[in-house]
Amino acid sequence: MSPPGPRRMRADARRNYESLLATAHVMFTEHGTDASLEEIARRSGLGIGTLYRHFPTREALLEALLHDRLEGLAAEAGELLGDPSPRAAMWRWLTALTERAFIYRGLPASVMATLRDETSELYASCHRMNDAGAALIRRAQDAGEIRADVAPADVLAMAGAITWVGEQSPDDPERCARLLTLLADGLATGV
Structure with a gap:
């Protein structure tokens, strides 16, 4: 006999959950x-107890808001593994990563903090996304299209840092693109 699946939410609980997510996105x-x-x-018209019943921590709320986005980035990285140009595929993905991180101010720091906290609700989603991105980086390294002496985790950390710097420069929307180009030049093998 298989264990019972997750219980379905009552209609009112589902409405509260969706209202909290919509309001959290705006906030x-x-x-x-x-x-x-x-x-x-x-702002959702609910009590703090209701919020905590659905989302016991801030990370749980962020996970609910970001889950599909993080899983989408992981899936996109998987699809790009078949691209004929490993380096171009890696840069398309890193560009998408930095662009999508601007959804909320403070998100790069929140995500970086969860990478070290296995108890965080964001931990698994962030690691799946990072693992998928690391596979793209290793593929570009194996093809000799970027330096082999750089750890994929360091490239991902630099992309996160670039996102953070871009977040601090809202008056310069092209800053992330310029910094990613500098990163690309620094990783190039001359191919």
């Missing part, structure tokens, strides 16, 4: 990932 967009959880609950 995180306006105020960054440090937005007040109490204000999110209040």
Whole structure:
């Protein structure tokens, strides 16, 4: 006999869950990932207890908001493994990663913190995305299209740092692209 599957939410609980997610998206967009959880609950017309029943931590709320985005980046990396140009595929993915990280101010720091915290709800999704990106980087290295002496984790950390710097420069929307180009030049093998 197989174990029972996850219980379905009642209609009112589902409405509350969706309302909290929609409000959190707006609040995180306006105020960054440090937005007040109490204000999110209040703007949703719900109590803080309801928010915590659905999302016991800020990371759980972020995971619910970001899960599909992170899984999408992992899937995109998997699809790009078949691209005939490993280096171009890697850069397309790193560009998508940096562009999508701008959804909420403070997100790069939140994601970097979860990479070290196995108890965080974001940990597994972030690691799946990073593992998929690392496979693209290793493929470009194996093809001799980027330096082999750089760890994929370091390339991903540099992409995260570039995203953070771009977040600090909202008046210069091209900064991330320029910094990614510098990273690309630094990793080039001369091919």
